[in-house]
Amino acid sequence: MSTGTLSIADYHKKTVTNRLGLWLFIMSDAFVFAGLFIARFYLYGAGVRPELSQIVGLIVTSILVLSSFFANRGEVSMAYGDTKGYFRNTLITIILGIAFLIGVVGVEWQIAPYGPDHDALWSLFYTMTGFHAFHVLTGVIFLIIVYRNARKGLYTAERHFPVEAAAVYWHFVDVVWVFFYPALYLIGLPPI
């Protein structure tokens, strides 16, 4: 049965279950990121960090925080029936997501002094940022799919769980970076 044929009450019941499934997925994914985060401190403690551009780190972090803000505005807009607001804010979120990817993979990885084969610290840096960037990429794809479906008129103020799911996933990616940013860019000094 498609969700379009469900009554509003049944759709809301289904949403409660879907929401729980989404959060269970997010929790299980969070454990993988937590493993990488702990590995970074287990191997190098709080005294050493990779030699990275602090400015690039601040810029990409600001971009991701700003993208979360627009993702939230998009979801709120859809929840109140403002589809134009949803389209505008989601488009900005997608653009900022792509800008973050360019910042990390296209700039930070290119100017980094070492490659992933240099030592465990650099291997961890590329694993953490690469795994996170892959999540950003899938988040962007997810947002584009939901955006296209919204263009076809599949969602309304009462029936828009995919819009919520895409936004929650996007914010999760932001939360991960909230911990990765100090772990990689701020805590400790580059080894001499």
Add this chain to the structure above:
Amino acid sequence: MNEEQKTMALQVGVTVLILLAALTIGEYFIGLFAPYWWAPLMAIALLKAFYIVRDYMHIGRVFAGD
């Protein structure tokens, strides 16, 4: 009424953005001048995550069941 609720919901988003921006700038300067202060930096990260999970991810909806 609906428009009022929407404005309030959007206002929460703006407040969280301002908080996140202030905390990010704060942690940037701590990292610049006191890179060994890992505990305050982790505390700031936890605070930022708390606001995102509560106000952007709406974790309360999972427990409210609505």
